[in-house]
Amino acid sequence: MSTADDEREPVITGIGVVAPGGVGTKQFWELLTDGRTATRTISLFDATDFRSRIAAECDFDPAAEGLSPQEVRRMDRAAQFAVVAAREAMADSGLGPGLGGVDPGRIGVSIGSAVGCTTGLEEEYVVLSDGGRRWLLDPDYAVPQLYDYMVPSTMAVEVAWECGAEGPVSLTSTGCTAGIDSMGHGAQLIREGSADIVLAGATDAPLSPITVACFDAIRATSPNNTAPESASRPFDLHRDGFVLGEGAAVMVLETKAAARRRGARGYARISGFARRSNAFHMTGLKPDGREMAEAIASALDEAEAPAGDVDYINAHGSGTRQNDRHETAAFKRSLGERAREVPVSSIKSMIGHSLGAIGSIEVAASALALHHQVVPPTANLSTPDPECDLDYVPVTAREHPMNAVLSVGSGFGGFQSAMFLRRAEAL
Known part of the structure; x- marks a missing residue:
């Protein structure tokens, strides 16, 4: 850059x-x-x-x-x-x-x-x-x-x-x-x-x-x-x-x-953004997570960031079987072994799914997570799905050092989007 x-x-x-x-x-x-x-x-x-x-x-x-x-x-x-x-x-x-x-x-x-x-x-x-x-x-x-x-x-x-x-x-x-x-x-x-x-x-x-x-x-x-x-x-x-x-x-x-x-307080820098579509089904998702993985990879490319830079993932995490498994596969596909080391959580567990609004609400949560160095939890996660085998931060928030956060979204029509945020305290 x-x-x-x-x-x-x-x-x-x-x-x-x-x-x-x-x-x-x-x-x-x-x-x-x-x-x-x-x-x-x-x-x-x-x-x-x-x-x-x-x-x-x-x-x-x-x-x-x-x-x-x-x-x-x-x-x-x-x-x-x-x-x-x-x-x-x-x-x-x-x-x-x-x-x-x-x-x-x-x-x-x-x-x-x-x-x-x-x-x-x-x-x-x-x-x-x-x-x-x-x-x-x-x-x-x-x-x-x-x-x-x-x-x-x-x-x-x-x-x-x-x-x-x-x-x-x-x-x-x-x-x-x-x-x-x-x-x-x-x-x-x-x-x-x-x-x-x-x-x-x-x-x-x-x-x-x-x-x-x-x-x-x-x-x-x-x-x-x-x-x-x-x-x-x-x-x-x-x-x-x-x-x-x-x-x-x-x-x-x-x-x-x-x-x-002007000496403004910065919550986060938007360093990378990308989106893809699956051209597959109005409501269905392929289990391999390829389209979301491609959006993640492209957002990281724009930010000139390797997978190892991701310190937390704010997931789409809607609570449907096909979405949760699709996302899990996408994180593994795009981040490799880093996916098993990074905390992931879904705030929809606490505030529901507000359709088009939720992506911005999740970006706000991601920026606040960076600012406060705290990962919000996935509430109500008591019996993990064996096929969703990443660190989904169950029930309790976690203090966690972060320099960068990945926020993702998935929508009907096959839309898949990813945004990569970096800390902005030192501008």
Whole structure:
């Protein structure tokens, strides 16, 4: 890497999180390191008739989080999450509200989402169709914001308005890898010089009847309704599906040179990113993990890092049999013997799977792990699957010296993404 390229390496200098178990980065990190789970019986709607009636919900009060009545009326729940997370990230970065003093034309936004404004769309459909009784919908009952709900990019626009961004603004929707892919895109905008600051992250609020019904239909979610707190069990022999979640994470990215000039605290440097697709099946994964392994290898190549540099892996770890075994194979294939030496964990065991948002939430967790030198645990892992024979850090967080972390994502459609982060305390 040339000196000029090194100076434009993207650095995470601010983190904002809205997650199950608590709003804010501090509450999020405390939940993870305590090994507590935020999964429970669904309370956002009546889920009595569903096969899976559990989820990881956010205890989110938009007014308490500083959103005005007009903002609450205008924005879907997912957009509200994104704006609140963006505000925290800007404050945490030291740049303050609206990133004051920065040329607006040099500020970008990169937001990811899998299902967009699902909550608002379903609520409006119920009203317009008179509870589903009418095939022809009456537009006279529609809220003025219905168009915004139909176009997911409006969520990125809300974040852009919040920070005054007049540079590149985009929304990435690649299913369950959208969060890590949006971070990768934001990092590339920094690296190539298209922006000096990017607010990057993802948001999803998929906890609605239509989403739960869809995953019920393919039997992908856990039916462990009697013990929701232990239902998400990645890498455990007795796992029976993933647990839906919701949330958002937004981070401030800027060049290493800019962060150094203003004496900013750096959580992590984004040194490598890559993604692949398996061109195989909409929901299926091949057991050899080849596509994820290739994404990992490519991310390490971009970072000019050997496998031995990986000190911790923040896994996708959804808690489905095919994903957990696919990931295990991918780590062995890409890292060789190093895979058996590196701690691996899945935070979905505690906060569920928030679809497109989870990739950014996991990058935030990875950056915090580097910053605090602590590996979050895999909660509920009591009986390891013999085919998942790596160090999955069961139940209890672990202090562990780390200079670099690998975060990976996997999504329906065959999407596989990997991001390599390095420590950034010394910029």
